[in-house]
Amino acid sequence: MKNFTFPKSPTGIQGLDEITNGGIPKNRPTLLLGNTGSGKTILAMEFLVNGIVLFDEPAVFMAFEEKKEDLVMNLKSLAYNLDTHIANNKIYIEQVLINPYEMRDTGMYDLEGLFVRLEQAIYKVMAKRVVLDSLDKLFYGLDNKILRSEFLRLLSWLKKMKVTAIITSEIGDHFLTHMGIEEYVADCVIALDNRVTNQIATRRLRIVKYRGSFHGNNEYPFTIDEKGISVYPIIREAFQQEPTSKRISSGIKDLDEMLGKKGFYEGSSILISGTAGTGKTTTAASFAYSVCKAKKRCLFCAFEEAPKQIIRNMGSIGFHLDPLVKSGILTFYYSRPTLQNLELHFLAIKKIINEIKPAVVILDPITNLMTEGPNSDIRSMLTRFVDFLKTQHITVMFTAAITIGSIERNPSDEGISSMVDTWMMVQDIEIDAERSRSLCVMKSRGMAHSTDVRKFKISTKGITLLPIVANSKEPLAVSKRKAKEHDTLSTSKESIWVKENSPQ
Amino acid sequence: MSKKITDNTKVNTQALNDNRGKYILCLFVSGKSPNSAFAVVNIKAICEKYLKNRYELEIIDIYQHPDLAITEEIVALPLLIKKFPIPKKRIVGDLSNTEEVLKGLGLV
Numbered sequence: 348m349k350n351f352t353f354p355k356s357p358t359g360i361q362g363l364d365e366i367t368n369g370g371i372p373k374n375r376p377t378l379l380l381g382n383t384g385s386g387k388t389i390l391a392m393e394f395l396v397n398g399i400v401l402f403d404e405p406a407v408f409m410a411f412e413e414k415k416e417d418l419v420m421n422l423k424s425l426a427y428n429l430d431t432h433i434a435n436n437k438i439y440i441e442q443v444l445i446n447p448y449e450m451r452d453t454g455m456y457d458l459e460g461l462f463v464r465l466e467q468a469i470y471k472v473m474a475k476r477v478v479l480d481s482l483d484k485l486f487y488g489l490d491n492k493i494l495r496s497e498f499l500r501l502l503s504w505l506k507k508m509k510v511t512a513i514i515t516s517e518i519g520d521h522f523l524t525h526m527g528i529e530e531y532v533a534d535c536v537i538a539l540d541n542r543v544t545n546q547i548a549t550r551r552l553r554i555v556k557y558r559g560s561f562h563g564n565n566e567y568p569f570t571i572d573e574k575g576i577s578v579y580p581i582i583r584e585a586f587q588q589e590p591t592s593k594r595i596s597s598g599i600k601d602l603d604e605m606l607g608k609k610g611f612y613e614g615s616s617i618l619i620s621g622t623a624g625t626g627k628t629t630t631a632a633s634f635a636y637s638v639c640k641a642k643k644r645c646l647f648c649a650f651e652e653a654p655k656q657i658i659r660n661m662g663s664i665g666f667h668l669d670p671l672v673k674s675g676i677l678t679f680y681y682s683r684p685t686l687q688n689l690e691l692h693f694l695a696i697k698k699i700i701n702e703i704k705p706a707v708v709i710l711d712p713i714t715n716l717m718t719e720g721p722n723s724d725i726r727s728m729l730t731r732f733v734d735f736l737k738t739q740h741i742t743v744m745f746t747a748a749i750t751i752g753s754i755e756r757n758p759s760d761e762g763i764s765s766m767v768d769t770w771m772m773v774q775d776i777e778i779d780a781e782r783s784r785s786l787c788v789m790k791s792r793g794m795a796h797s798t799d800v801r802k803f804k805i806s807t808k809g810i811t812l813l814p815i816v817a818n819s820k821e822p823l824a825v826s827k828r829k830a831k832e833h834d835t836l837s838t839s840k841e842s843i844w845v846k847e848n849s850p851q
Numbered sequence: 852m853s854k855k856i857t858d859n860t861k862v863n864t865q866a867l868n869d870n871r872g873k874y875i876l877c878l879f880v881s882g883k884s885p886n887s888a889f890a891v892v893n894i895k896a897i898c899e900k901y902l903k904n905r906y907e908l909e910i911i912d913i914y915q916h917p918d919l920a921i922t923e924e925i926v927a928l929p930l931l932i933k934k935f936p937i938p939k940k941r942i943v944g945d946l947s948n949t950e951e952v953l954k955g956l957g958l959v
Contacts, residue, residue: 445926454889
């Protein structure tokens, strides 16, 4: 009994096999529920095509809804190569027309005709995978009693045929329960949903039940693009990941010094937050520069400045990124957040990561993505993304723009800062009537980091961090306290005051 | 002139009646399933009673001719197809409800 693993048929769909812990039940039918346009047909078809391409399992697709030609046409935009698979006898698509003009009130009947056709189809290509799309069309106008018995018969027939099947069905008007067919008759039930929140549509997938197997029971976002379906689970392995004690230099000698004299941990997540013009992008770019100089690949995702502009700007302080881009060691991903939704951004970035296998990924700034959806969604998206990077041992650096005085009140920022391993804050401070940039390490898990606020100096030679010495020769905190006593707080001082009192 | 037309009409009507008189039926069954067996018994009885000597009944076992399931677009069985006279009609079920069957065949 122990160590018994339920035989499963991998779908080959990114993420779905992770949350189902290996795929859908092998040689058994799975019910796939969802509204119109929720992606049922595509998911089902991808299951078949992956079966052909990845596992050499021929397939049968019974279409009750769409014409065969329309189906092939509609799926042309996705890279399924249906025509080739049809020509190679790897997939057989049959359109089953349900005649609405048939008289059906002369007595008892069953759907044996369908079974005969299905059996023929299965033998035609020796199919191991079968899709019936969709049930409601097939059962349209059927007597309730017959519907129920035929559905049960269909399930056990499919089991007998030893095919792994997906049966799709509408969920909108509670079709199944409405018609007297409850989900409990199937071994595995997956529900799809396409929801619109804040004008942004998010597709979600949920395993409603999975008999005989544990499974993730959250709702998982998924996307459909030209390469098909991707589901984004919070990857369990991330938590079991062996963290490394290897270090990676931040590219700023003085900053490494502050971070236990060695820099960041490899594979950790780093957040740099700060107000506008405090040097977030510069810090990130210097990190990228040093990573590339160490002959490691880096992916720089720019959501604000165009790569060319970043290259020009960094050149002015001695970081010549252009040769690094040309040699391919530094890759830029540039996109306006408004162009597509957040998931698609992550998807695109993930694809580049899989292609170029970078050691470091930089997202500058993450706050630009924040405008894109409800906060909880972004947090879960980010968590998933960070988890994904952790499993790949990729170090990730985010920058986050915050407004003055809102350091602790900005919920999105707080949301990220609890998620990251190292959090640095850059801001404008005023020392003896002179504005200057400062940097401090708010937290850094697993290392003895400095708690100093350092003066952050950007020059043509790069970045240096100097101890802050006020003219009065008093440490900053002391002069600050005095200033507070005199009740002459300026806005920038206020922000520091808030920070001093923060739990960090 | 007018007489001739009347005659022609009579002849045509006669021909039509002859055609109308003949039924071409096709019953698709699935082996010896109870529904199929009932349907065979029922349609034979109906034909003998209402269409004596003016029908052709073909009984096809779909298991023996599975390809016909596709060409005839068959899902539900048993299925009686009235091929002639037109309009073509598809009647699903074991045909135990004689009244409905007669309605479907256009005999009432």
